[in-house]
Amino acid sequence: MNDDLINRKWLMECVDEGWIKFDTEKDKNRYIHLVRDIAPSAQPEIIRCKDCKYYLEGSDGLKYCFKHDDDILWFDDDFCSRAERRTDE
Numbered sequence: 001m002n003d004d005l006i007n008r009k010w011l012m013e014c015v016d017e018g019w020i021k022f023d024t025e026k027d028k029n030r031y032i033h034l035v036r037d038i039a040p041s042a043q044p045e046i047i048r049c050k051d052c053k054y055y056l057e058g059s060d061g062l063k064y065c066f067k068h069d070d071d072i073l074w075f076d077d078d079f080c081s082r083a084e085r086r087t088d089e
Contacts, residue, residue, distance in 0.1 A: 012037045050076040053086040072078075 012035060014020045015028065022028040049055040054067035055074065065074045067084075074080075 006035075006039055007027065008035050008039060011039075046079050047085050049074045049078045049080070051086055052080065053088075055086075059084050 013033070015032065022031065031089075043044070049065060052065065052067075054065050055063055056066055058064045063074065063076075065080065067080065
């Protein structure tokens with residue numbers, strides 16, 4: 001799967017400026033619905049370490065990110081592009 005992100009605002013400007021042409025008003029409305037409600041945003045969700053399911057306390061009492069294969073200590077307000085939001089709270 002390709003994880004390219006799009007800029008919704010730019011795509012809507014293309015419609016407003018007439019750069020994208022549609023055969024019918026129904027086609028235009030489908031496009032607008034797709035861009036506004038379905039397509040992923042270019043603004044990724046930022047997940048801080050404190051909210052990540054991989055940010056756990058180690059046997060030494062310090063917190064580590066167990067998504068990485070290293071012994072780096074992470075701070076609560078750090079973030080990682082590979083994180084997943086904790087859902088147990």
